[in-house]
Amino acid sequence: xxxxxxxxxxxxxxxxxxxxxxxxxxxxxxxxxxxxxxxxxxxxxxxxxxxxxxxxxxxxxxxxxxxxxxxxxxxxxxxxxxxxxxxxxxxxxxxxxxxxxxxxxxxxxxxxxxxxxxxxxxxxxxxxxxxxxxxxxxxxxxxxxxxxxxxxxxxxxxxxxxxxxxxxxxxxxxxxxxxxxxxxxxxxxxxxxxxxxxxxxxxxxxxxxxxxxxxxxxxxxxxxxxxxxxxxxxxxxxxxxxxxxxxxxxxxxxxxxxxxxxxxxxxxxxxxxxxxxxxxxxxxxxxxxxxxxxxxxxxxxxxxxxxxxxxxxxxxxxxxxxxxxxxxxx
Amino acid sequence: xxxxxxxxxxxxxxxxxxxxxxxxxxxxxxxxxxxxxxxxxxxxxxxxxxxxxxxxxxxxxxxxxxxxxxxxxxxxxxxxxxxxxxxxxxxxxxxxxxxxxxxxxxxxxxxxxxxxxxxxxxxxxxxxxxxxxxxxxxxxxxxxxxxxxxxxxxxxxxxxxxxxxxxxxxxxxxxxxxxxxxxxxxxxxxxxxxxxxxxxxxxxxxxxxxxxxxxxxxxxxxxxxxxxxxxxxxxxxxxxxxxxxxxxxxxxxxxxxxxxxxxxxxxxxxxxxxxxxxxxxxxxxxxxxxxxxxxxxxxxxxxxxxxxxxxxxxxxxxxxxxxxxxxxx
Amino acid sequence: xxxxxxxxxxxxxxxxxxxxxxxxxxxxxxxxxxxxxxxxxxxxxxxxxxxxxxxxxxxxxxxxxxxxxxxxxxxxxxxxxxxxxxxxxxxxxxxxxxxxxxxxxxxxxxxxxxxxxxxxxxxxxxxxxxxxxxxxxxxxxxxxxxxxxxxxxxxxxxxxxxxxxxxxxxxxxxxxxxxxxxxxxxxxxxxxxxxxxxxxxxxxxxxxxxxxxxxxxxxxxxxxxxxxxxxxxxxxxxxxxxxxxxxxxxxxxxxxxxxxxxxxxxxxxxxxxxxxxxxxxxxxxxxxxxxxxxxxxx
Numbered sequence: 001x002x003x004x005x006x007x008x009x010x011x012x013x014x015x016x017x018x019x020x021x022x023x024x025x026x027x028x029x030x031x032x033x034x035x036x037x038x039x040x041x042x043x044x045x046x047x048x049x050x051x052x053x054x055x056x057x058x059x060x061x062x063x064x065x066x067x068x069x070x071x072x073x074x075x076x077x078x079x080x081x082x083x084x085x086x087x088x089x090x091x092x093x094x095x096x097x098x099x100x101x102x103x104x105x106x107x108x109x110x111x112x113x114x115x116x117x118x119x120x121x122x123x124x125x126x127x128x129x130x131x132x133x134x135x136x137x138x139x140x141x142x143x144x145x146x147x148x149x150x151x152x153x154x155x156x157x158x159x160x161x162x163x164x165x166x167x168x169x170x171x172x173x174x175x176x177x178x179x180x181x182x183x184x185x186x187x188x189x190x191x192x193x194x195x196x197x198x199x200x201x202x203x204x205x206x207x208x209x210x211x212x213x214x215x216x217x218x219x220x221x222x223x224x225x226x227x228x229x230x231x232x233x234x235x236x237x238x239x240x241x242x243x244x245x246x247x248x249x250x251x252x253x254x255x256x257x258x259x260x261x262x263x264x265x266x267x268x269x270x271x272x273x274x275x276x277x278x279x280x281x282x283x284x285x286x287x288x289x290x291x292x293x294x295x296x297x298x299x300x301x302x303x304x305x306x307x308x309x310x311x312x313x314x315x316x317x318x319x320x321x322x323x324x325x326x327x328x329x330x
Numbered sequence: 331x332x333x334x335x336x337x338x339x340x341x342x343x344x345x346x347x348x349x350x351x352x353x354x355x356x357x358x359x360x361x362x363x364x365x366x367x368x369x370x371x372x373x374x375x376x377x378x379x380x381x382x383x384x385x386x387x388x389x390x391x392x393x394x395x396x397x398x399x400x401x402x403x404x405x406x407x408x409x410x411x412x413x414x415x416x417x418x419x420x421x422x423x424x425x426x427x428x429x430x431x432x433x434x435x436x437x438x439x440x441x442x443x444x445x446x447x448x449x450x451x452x453x454x455x456x457x458x459x460x461x462x463x464x465x466x467x468x469x470x471x472x473x474x475x476x477x478x479x480x481x482x483x484x485x486x487x488x489x490x491x492x493x494x495x496x497x498x499x500x501x502x503x504x505x506x507x508x509x510x511x512x513x514x515x516x517x518x519x520x521x522x523x524x525x526x527x528x529x530x531x532x533x534x535x536x537x538x539x540x541x542x543x544x545x546x547x548x549x550x551x552x553x554x555x556x557x558x559x560x561x562x563x564x565x566x567x568x569x570x571x572x573x574x575x576x577x578x579x580x581x582x583x584x585x586x587x588x589x590x591x592x593x594x595x596x597x598x599x600x601x602x603x604x605x606x607x608x609x610x611x612x613x614x615x616x617x618x619x620x621x622x623x624x625x626x627x628x629x630x631x632x633x634x635x636x637x638x639x640x641x642x643x644x645x646x647x648x649x650x651x652x653x654x655x656x657x658x659x
Numbered sequence: 660x661x662x663x664x665x666x667x668x669x670x671x672x673x674x675x676x677x678x679x680x681x682x683x684x685x686x687x688x689x690x691x692x693x694x695x696x697x698x699x700x701x702x703x704x705x706x707x708x709x710x711x712x713x714x715x716x717x718x719x720x721x722x723x724x725x726x727x728x729x730x731x732x733x734x735x736x737x738x739x740x741x742x743x744x745x746x747x748x749x750x751x752x753x754x755x756x757x758x759x760x761x762x763x764x765x766x767x768x769x770x771x772x773x774x775x776x777x778x779x780x781x782x783x784x785x786x787x788x789x790x791x792x793x794x795x796x797x798x799x800x801x802x803x804x805x806x807x808x809x810x811x812x813x814x815x816x817x818x819x820x821x822x823x824x825x826x827x828x829x830x831x832x833x834x835x836x837x838x839x840x841x842x843x844x845x846x847x848x849x850x851x852x853x854x855x856x857x858x859x860x861x862x863x864x865x866x867x868x869x870x871x872x873x874x875x876x877x878x879x880x881x882x883x884x885x886x887x888x889x890x891x892x893x894x895x896x897x898x899x900x901x902x903x904x905x906x907x908x909x910x911x912x913x914x915x916x917x918x919x920x921x922x923x924x925x926x927x928x929x930x931x932x933x934x935x936x937x938x939x940x941x942x943x944x945x946x947x948x949x950x951x952x953x954x955x956x957x
Contacts, residue, residue, distance in 0.1 A: 044518040158607045188381035188545065190604045193589035197603050215519055218591030245593045259523035261548040263575075263587060264594040270552060272523035276488040292520075396852055423855030436846035440679055440868040449864075450854040481676050499850070 005072075006176060006209050007056065008032045012068040014048075014055045023280045025051040027233040030307075035176065038203065038210045040224025040241075042217060042256075044277050048233040049213045053179040057094055058086050074176070092122045095170035097163075099182040104166060105154040111138075111165050112150035115172060122173040137168040142198055160191035167198065174206055181213045196222060217256060221245055226313075229253050232278050232288035235307055239314040249316040251293045287319065295320055336507055336539050337370040337393065342402035344385070344392045348612060360612045362388040364563035365402070367638075370507075375533065375540040377554030377571065379547055379586075381608060385563040386543045387431075390509040393541075394426050395419060406507070424454050427500035431512040433492035437484040443470070444480035447498045454503065465502060472535070473498040474528060490521035494528065501532060509541045514549065526553055547590055551575050559583050562611055562619040565638055569645040579647040581624050618650065626651055686950035693946020696939035703936055707753035714747040719902045730924050737924035740912065748904040749928050755905035757936065759820050759889040759898075764882040766824025771831025772867070772874060778832070779839025780862055786836070793829045801826055805888065809897035816905070819898045823885045834877055838870035845869075872951040879944030883937045890933050906933050 014026040026048040033039045041049040055066045058078065071078040073089065081089070090096075098104045105114060115134040119125055125133060131150070138146035141164040154162060163183060170178055180199070184192040196219065203210055212223045220227055227244045229237040229252065237250040248254045255273040275292040278284055284291050290300040299319050307317040343366075345359035363385040370376045378386045391397045393404045395411045404411040406426065414422065430436035437446055448466045451457040457465050467477040473494045484492055493513060500508060510529065514522040526549060532538060544550050550557055550571075557574050559567045559582065567580040578584045585602040604623045609615055615622050621631040630650050638648040647653070687693060706713065715735075722742040730737045736745035778789040805822050812818045842848060843866070851861040886906075892898030893907025894914075901908055906929040912918045913926035 044520060160607055188608070189547075189589040190381060190585060191607070192591075193601060193603045194605075196591070197601075216591065217519070217593045221593040221595055222591045242595050245595050256519060257593060259520050261552040262592050262594065263548050263551070263590045264592040264597045270523040270527060272527060273520035274524070276490055276521065277518055279488075394853065396849065420855040420857070423853060426853075428850070428853040430846040430850060432846055436850055438847040438865050438869070441864075442676075442678070450856075453854070453856055453860070483676075483678055485679070486677060496850075499854070503854070 005032050006035050006037075006074060008070065008072045009056060010069040010071070012052065012055055012066070012071060014051050014060060014064060014066050016060065016064040018281075021281050024283070025233055025280060026055060029230075029233075029235055031228060031235070031238065033177070033209050033211060036203075036207045036209055037226070038212060038224045040220035040227040041211065041213045041230060042215065042220045042227060043230035044215055046232075046277060046280050047230040049230050050181050052230070053096070053181060053211060053213060057090055057096060057179065058083075059090075059096075091118060091175075092173050093175050094177045094179070095173070095175040097166055097170050097178060097180040097183045099185050105162065107154055110151050110153055111157070115150075115165075115169055118169055119172050133172070134168075137172050138165065141165070141168045141171075141202070142194075143168070159187055160194060163187060163191075163195055164198065167195075167202070171202060171206060171208070175208060177209045177211070179211045179213070182215070183212075184219060185214070185216070192219070199223065217245075217260060218262070229256075232283050233280070234288065234317065235315075236289065236318070237314075237316045238307075239316075243311070243314050249310055249314070249321060250289075250318050251295055251320070252289050255292070255294075287317075334372045335369055336372045336407065337368075337541075338403075338405040339366060339368040339389075339393055340403040340405070341365045341367055342389065342392060342404060343400040344388050344397060345400045358612045360610075361563050361614060362611060363392060366560075366563075366565055368558060368565065368568070370539060370541060372539055373533075373537065374555040375542055375553055377550035377557040378541060378543045378560060379545065379550050379557060380560035381545060381586075383562075383608060383611060384560040385611070386560050387511050389560070390428070390511050390541055390543050394428060394509060396428065421454075424450075424456075424503045425506045427503060427505040427508045429493075429496055429500055429508060429510040429513045431515055433489050433496060433516065436496050437492055439484055442481050442483050443475075443495055446484070446495060447480075447502050450499065450503055456503070466498075469498045469502045470495075472501065472532070474524075488521075489517050490524060493517060493525050497525075497528065497532070501536060504536065505538070507539045507541075509543065511543045512545065513542075515545065522549070529553070547587060559586070562609065562614055564619060564648065565646075566620065566649075567645075567647045568638065569647075573643065573645050577645075579641060579645065579652045580620075580649050581626055581651070582620050585625075618648075683950045687946050690946040690949060692942055693949075696942035696946070700936060700939040700943065703753060703932070703939075704757060706750055707757050710747075710750040710754050714744075714750050716744040716747045718747055718751045718904065719743065720747075727922060727925075729922075736928050737922075739909075739925060745909070745924065745928065748909055749906070749932060752904040752906045752909050752929060753932060753936075755816060755899055755903060756886055756889055756907065756933070759816065759823070759905070760882045760886040760936075760940075762820045763823035763827070763885040763889070764878055766820065767828035767881055768831055768874070768878055770824070771828035772835050774828070775832040775835025776839055776862055776867065776870075779836040780843065780858070780866065789832070790836075793832050796826065797829045799826065802891070805892060806895070806897055809892060814892075814897050814900050816899045816903065819889055819892055823888050827881055827884065830881065831874060831877055834873050835870055838873060839866055842866050842869050872947075876944050876948045876951065879940050879947065883940040883944070886933065886937055886940070906930075 009032065010030045012026055012029045013024065015022055015024045029052055031039070041052065043049045054060050056071060056078065058066070060066055068079060105111070112131065112134050115137060116130040119130045119133050135146045135150050138149055143149050143161060143164050149157065157165060184195050187195060212220065214220050221241060224241055226238065226240055228235055229250065231252050237244065237248070237253050244253065245257070248257060258271040259273055261270060273292050278288055286302045287300045287305055290296045293300065297319060305317050305319045307315050308321065310316050310321055342363055344363040345361055347356040348358045348360060349355065350357045366389055378389065380386045388397065392399050393411070395404070399412055444463065444466050447469060448462045451462050451465060466480055470477060470479060475491065475494055475498065484495065487495065514525050517525060529540070530553065533540060542550065542553055554571050557569065557571050558565050559580065561582050567574065567578065567583045574583070578587055585604045588600065588602045602625065606623050609619070609622065617633050618631040618636050621627045624631065628650065636648045636650045636653065638646050639653055640646050641652055720743060724742065725734065725738050726740055726742040728734055728738040734744050734746065736749060739745055774789050778786040804826060808822045809818060848861065848865060851865050889898055889905065890907035890910065893905045894910050896911065899905040899908055909929040910926050918925050
């Protein structure tokens, strides 16, 4: 943990109340991200990857509850900030890109109006300067005819163009950290390729840290230097991209990789993970993955393993590995 | 016609009218499927890939006459599905089944699993009463569900289990041919492989023929014997799976394949990023529909529409460049 | 087959089978106000059904010696101008008022559901014709037409039911049509086609049950409304005719200022009964709406 830390989250837990009971969406999640770094969070529906980001931005729904030992952003404690101060950070220093940009734009205002509003609010430019800045942003994200698109309403844009506009909105104030929550899931592969390329280019240009959330291992492999795998609200493995994909440790990570055919890697058979993703209301005891795990041992059913360092920068939460990194069992 | 041909589609067109104005006059057409011809052989899995709006789902629905066609023929065992009477068609439905994309909206929430799966047995007069219950339980276990699930309602099941129920509903009729329309698109990654493997097993067990519709080229590669790539309502390339993935010909297929992110962190992939969006199917471009986005556009592509032609070994492509003899990309 | 067996690990946890109906009923039961309303309306209906057995006097017995008596041990709700026991007449009045409500709202529901489902399912010209008829019926001035109708057909309990029924189906029709339009988009309806089911089965077994929720809610509101309209018409002398009592025509003497000011027992009990029954029906409707709210589905 160096001095270069941009965001440092320690033991974050988030829960929310539903009609059927308390959902503990995120449990004891700790991670950090440095300036300009890209961190990928991968996992299936309900694993807590989105809630983690919403919690850091303090955008949880009203019935949500966040607890953490600490959550520091550039040395400031996000937990103790007032809502007004938090609003200043959001959009200015931290931004978010969502899966479906249609719902994140207000349909009754033009793209330009909404971009300019954000720019004026955070940068204090006058109307004319804001308009120019907004057109510049649209140009930067590769939107053709930016002057015209600036005056269009969101519904007039295609999915890919809307996502570009959303990215323009997110980077308009040069944030230090961007959360991108499944930004390409709703898009076709050829459009996804465009957006991924754009995001890589922009990240280099403006030197922003990006937390990239996806269920797609391939997208994560392309977009992140470090990868965090989540299951049932907990981190099960964190490693550098290379280590994670070449030498995955946790049976869940291995299972995910094996259950999806890859264009580059020949695989004659697909090996699915048995069972289903656990219901967040009834997470299994012990290691939450144990009912689906092929290496399940007695201890897995009763006791949750710790997240331990297997090698440098490679942490895993599994009883197959002990503190020294030796392999137990079969 | 050869004996092993199950389905032969000839020049199928499906246009959706766009109505505007006070009197809902038809001002234009969305050319969702435009002159598609395709042969599906008994026992094979034909993969149909393409991006959203390319007409792949519309083709799957039209060929079974779930949507009424604009023109063309759909020959199932030499009988044109389009010219059957309502009664004949209803009877034939037992043999031709459809698996839906969304496991949440494809099951009636007010019926229990046994009713969902068994209803068609009664309707087609195949089994009633206790025999029907037995058949339902049998098919549920084939689909990886327990017999005691029969009395439960869809809301108690996860997405993957619901898709299993949907598959059981089609298999209970012992069909010959199944169109699977993006059956795994809305499932979690770890569940997708379960469903695909299940479908593979059933194929052997029940002697099924599949049309597998998907936008996921890697899954299609895994499950299909032949693959057709669609773009803007037309087939761009059609070949055996091995040939297509080893040596794709159409620039669109090549770009589509290169766009799929891989977890192979060492692969030095040259990605072709196509510029622009897919054009609207109500106002398709002139000539070759792909020419505005194609990196190899020639003058001819703007004017003349390329035909789908065999470029050797049953590998078909609709591209002037490829057809100009040996001009493999 | 290894993975297939393991797939059962994610089977539903609860032993008990939760049908949609059970879930809705459980949610409804949790709503105290709706449950109290349900009890109240049940008691009112039971009283109406068993009125002849409970009532201390014959419905139309006149006792001219005891006219306009205030409530007493002998005459619980007092007597009216003709010396009839008001407790008896209010019990019998409930019979009439509530059955007008139930029958009228059943009539409108049948018309509304049939026309609405035809319009929603078949669309095109069927829809256009039905929707234009609906627009026409909607633009009739309701009370004026009801009054005219009563005047032409002659005021009677049956005519009251029919008039209310014939004039109030439009809302249900539009509702059912809207529901059908959205349910038609669901893949399980497409599935009925691909499985070779005919239209009647599709509409009856697959669409209607899924459209029932809002129909039930609106049926309660319309029933409450029918009770009110019956009361209004009878109060004006255009509905149920004496000597048959209904809550509305028991109220009738209250048109005189004298009665209103001096003889509260003539009008307060029927007024309160109308108020309580309409309120309970509406609150049951509210409870149903909360219980059926799809956002709360798990």
